[in-house]
Amino acid sequence: MKWIPQKREKNKESMTEKRRFKGGEIPTSSMADIAFLLLIFFLVTTTIDMDKGLGMVLPAEGEEIEISKKNILNCLINSSGNVLLGGEGIEVRNLSKTVRQKLAENEKLVISVKAHKAATYKDYVAVIDQLKRANATRISIAESN
């Protein structure tokens, strides 16, 4: 290539012209898109895991109330998940119906749930759930020994 000095001088002129400040701007047209992306990221990664479960209030330590025997309904769970209600074997799914009937007969009834050491937590929760379905509010958890 040949060197053309005239052209260079021309270029120099135009450069001095360009140096004049034109005012800078940040492009804001894509701002919405960026914000949308962030929003979608947070929407997707947010997991609203509501904690839910069966509520229970334990009796305070040393707080033992004597209950007359006729107001107690024993509910025993053995290690293989069988349930004994008041001395009679019963299916877990029929528990709420029976308990409801018994509660209708005696309002002061306290249901004492006693589980075997080797019984699974699943069976226990199933029983508590059934009692809650029968609207039993007085549930006592006996210590398994």
Add this chain to the structure above:
Amino acid sequence: MKLKRKTKLKSEIPTASMPDIIFMLLIFFMVTTVLREYSGLPISLPKAKRIEKLKSKRHTSHIWVSKDGLISIEDKLYASDGIRHVMYEKRVADPQLVVSLKADERAKMGLISAIHSELRKADALKLNYSTKTAVD
């Protein structure tokens, strides 16, 4: 005869304030998102139907019980007779404390009743058996 509209109607949704709206939403989500603090133990929760929601996360403390009998509180493993000290401290710090028991459905009841008596000793009496919703 066709009539020509003299003034062209400009119909455009103003997009200038769009980023502001989106940012507002974004900030709302960022603020309300509670990141999980503790990972807990791998468990499969039992199912129940008569469930209630826990009112606030702030007053809830979790105890994880795995099927092998491991007890974890805030990602630390405890023996069953060590729970009372931890829970007592928590209970003193927050009188509204609700303990959420996240136990595996195959956990043994012997351990669960041990936790019951520990919680009674720690005076943390509000208990919630964490369950999944049963469908039937």
